[in-house]
Amino acid sequence: MRERLLxxxxxxxxxxxxxxxxxxxxSAGLGLFTMLFRASxxxxxDLTDFAIxxxxxxxxxxxxxxxxxxxxxxxx
Numbered sequence: 001m002r003e004r005l006l007x008x009x010x011x012x013x014x015x016x017x018x019x020x021x022x023x024x025x026x027s028a029g030l031g032l033f034t035m036l037f038r039a040s041x042x043x044x045x046d047l048t049d050f051a052i053x054x055x056x057x058x059x060x061x062x063x064x065x066x067x068x069x070x071x072x073x074x075x076x
Contacts, residue, residue, distance in 0.1 A: 014067070017067065018064065018067055018068075021060055021063045021064045021067060024056075024060045025060035025061055025064055028053060028060055032050075032054060035049065
């Protein structure tokens, strides 16, 4: 129990932070999927909008990855 409390004091709000990263990652993925679906239906999609959605997906997946890596290195 003591180790768990020490770990939580070193990384406060980690669970909430990872939940926010995942929600933003899912939102970016859904937005990119919607844009690809609209493009496949024949609608024109601005390339800058596509780049924004793609970069948001990469950024939030990177944040999830680095947060997982940082949290996993303290376990031993």
